[in-house]
Amino acid sequence: MAKFSCSYFFLLILAVSAMLTVAxxxxxxxxxxxxxPKECNIGSCIDQCFxxxxxxxxxxxxxxxxxxVCYCVYPC
Known part of the structure; x- marks a missing residue:
């Protein structure tokens, strides 16, 4: 019984932490x-975007x- 409860408790903690992370x-x-727009050099693309x-x-x-091409994804 304790093993069964421990498993459910662990899953509950995991689900709550996932919801908090998403929120x-x-x-x-x-x-x-x-x-x-002409070419992408990954090193310079990462540096320039950051x-x-x-x-x-x-x-x-x-x-x-x-x-x-070099795309930059950033917080608006």
Whole structure:
């Protein structure tokens, strides 16, 4: 019986902590901008995004799918 109760208690604590984490992070709006539309160097993309916007720089494909571009995702 104690093992059964301990398992439920652990799951309850895990669920509550997950809900608190989601509630805290849910209020932050994220914006994105293309920093370099011609090519993406991951090192400079990360540095430039962090220095200018305090965000996370990532490389991705352009809308046409032909070019690798530097996207910056940052808190609005």
């Amino acid at each position: 805290q992070g849910g209020n932050v709006k994220r914006c994105s901008i293309i920093l370099d 220095k200018q916007y305090k965000g996370n720089g990532v490389c991705g494909t352009s809308a046409s799918g032909e070019v690798s």
